[in-house]
Amino acid sequence: xxIIQILPFISTAIMLGFTVYVFQRYSLRRAPHFLFWxxxxxxxxxxxxxxxxxxxxxxxxxxxxxxxxxxxxxPAWIGQGTLYLLVRRPWVHVVSGILVLASLVSSRxxxxxxxxxxxxxxxxxxxxxxxAIIPPASFGLILIPTIxxxxxxxxxxxxxxxxxxxxxxxxxxxxxxxxxxxLIAAGALSVASASELTHLGYGQLLYVGELxxxxxxxxxxxxxxxxxxxxxxxxxxxxxx
Amino acid sequence: MPDDLHANKRSHMxxxxxxxxxxxxxxxxxxxxxxxxxILFAAGVLLGIIHI
Numbered sequence: 513x514x515i516i517q518i519l520p521f522i523s524t525a526i527m528l529g530f531t532v533y534v535f536q537r538y539s540l541r542r543a544p545h546f547l548f549w550x551x552x553x554x555x556x557x558x559x560x561x562x563x564x565x566x567x568x569x570x571x572x573x574x575x576x577x578x579x580x581x582x583x584x585x586x587p588a589w590i591g592q593g594t595l596y597l598l599v600r601r602p603w604v605h606v607v608s609g610i611l612v613l614a615s616l617v618s619s620r621x622x623x624x625x626x627x628x629x630x631x632x633x634x635x636x637x638x639x640x641x642x643x644a645i646i647p648p649a650s651f652g653l654i655l656i657p658t659i660x661x662x663x664x665x666x667x668x669x670x671x672x673x674x675x676x677x678x679x680x681x682x683x684x685x686x687x688x689x690x691x692x693x694x695l696i697a698a699g700a701l702s703v704a705s706a707s708e709l710t711h712l713g714y715g716q717l718l719y720v721g722e723l724x725x726x727x728x729x730x731x732x733x734x735x736x737x738x739x740x741x742x743x744x745x746x747x748x749x750x751x752x753x
Numbered sequence: 754m755p756d757d758l759h760a761n762k763r764s765h766m767x768x769x770x771x772x773x774x775x776x777x778x779x780x781x782x783x784x785x786x787x788x789x790x791x792i793l794f795a796a797g798v799l800l801g802i803i804h805i
């Protein structure tokens with residue numbers, strides 16, 4: 513096993529801790545943004561776990577989990593959490609309904625595409641050989657939701673984090689949230705860039721991008737959530753994304 | 754009262770900080786440009802201009 517293939521094991525461990533932390537927040541606050549972040553981060557962690565598993569053995573089910581949760585769904589779910597945080601309007605629930613519906617359609621699509629099991633080669637990162645496992649015609653089909661979910665997630669998560677960071681920076685308050693949101697944006701951009709490069713044939717960069725994203729986003733979240741002395745808002749995170 | 758004043762000061766950005774005066778705005782601009790580049794790339798793929 514190469515060093516690159518060890519990285520998903522580390523990412524999985526970090527994402528597990530991150531996901532548990534966010535769900536603990538949700539159990540305390542019952543705020544929907546924690547729920548969507550938690551679900552999205554769990555999907556991210558599942559994707560990392562699938563990469564780690566596929567470094568050891570082949571499984572069609574694990575491959576489907578990797579592509580569905582790791583490549584398609586997770587950015588939009590995390591982004592939806594940020595939308596809940598920044599926009600307190602009833603129509604956000606409608607967007608959630610659309611997200612759930614689109615996720616179900618994408619899942620159905622992913623489960624229906626043919627998979628060439630015999631193309632899998634042990635010892636090569638799955639991010640470098642997935643195009644050989646999914647036939648070209650099916651790959652073109654599944655690429656559409658991958659790009660759409662990824663872009664929506666990018667706009668909401670990174671856009672929301674940069675917007676929050678800019679607002680706090682302009683008002684010259686809550687430096688922890690400025691730094692935290694910049695780190696979250698940088699982490700999300702790390703994995704988004706690595707995903708795009710993977711599609712262009714640089715699959716070996718995906719695992720590095722994911723690990724950087726897991727580390728930066730978790731540190732960013734913890735930094736933004738840290739209550740500041742004299743903070744006038746609620747003591748728990750109110751603008752981590 | 755003095756404690757409150759001290760606490761409120763700590764929730765504000767430190768003055769004359771290189772991080773907050775220079776680094777943060779530069780990062781916000783850089784990350785914003787990178788985001789736009791990724792969105793344009795995704796649009797290019799969806800429109801069939803970029804083949805992957």
